[in-house]
Amino acid sequence: MYAFIVFIHVFSAILSIGPFFVLFPLLNRMKGKSGDVIDSLLGVFQASIRIVKHAGHVLVISGILLMWQGNWSWSTSWVVMTIVAMVSSIVFLAKAFKPKIRQFHAGEFDSNILIRKLRTSVWLYILLLLIMLWFMVVKPNLW
Template sequence: MYTWLVFIHVVSAMVSIGPFFVLMPMLRKLPAAEGDRLEAYLDSFTFVVRLSKHTGHVLVASGLLLMWIGGYPWTTPWIFGTFVVLFASLLFMARAFSPTIRRLRQPGHDRTALVRKLSRSLYLYLFVLFVMLGLMVMKPALW
């Protein structure tokens, strides 16, 4: 059972992080996109954010089960650190992507500024995800 949970945990981490890399080339094309192409790019961003959110639920649930079955306490440094970063990333994600994508769909917006904000949010969120991934993989003794 533990091995399957590790597998589910790893796959959900891959599915949670991987699709964000598909968005990078779209960021370069987004400023000049019009009409249906703009909608397709924004729909892709929305899909990736939703996918990441839902696979994040699987990731957290499987992680909690792994903690429970494996006997890891909450005070384990890499677990505690990961949860601190996780809660910070949840607050960040709630404010970073969806409102910006919504504003890009509205007429009369400053597309350059919004694409720059979306780009900054994407790279910052990937950094946060890699910090969590690093904590999970390397399991550092933070204290």
């Protein structure tokens, strides 16, 4: 059972970061677009975020199951730092994308500014996920 949970955990980690790399070509397609075209591209963008969010739920649940079945303490440094990175990514995900898209639909900024802000947010989120992935794979003993 442990091996199956590890598989689910790794698969959900892939699903929680993979769609973000697809977003870069999508952001490039948004340049110079307006109206229904950009709305449909933003719909794909939001669907990708939903996939990442739900994969994150599976990632957390499988991680808890692995901790329960494994021989790791919750106070181990890499576990604590993974949780810190995970909470940071959850807060970042909640604030990074949906509010910007809402502001765009409300007419608060144009598509070029939206694309630039979304691209920056995607890179920052990938960085957070890579840090979390590093803690889970390397398992550094920080204290």
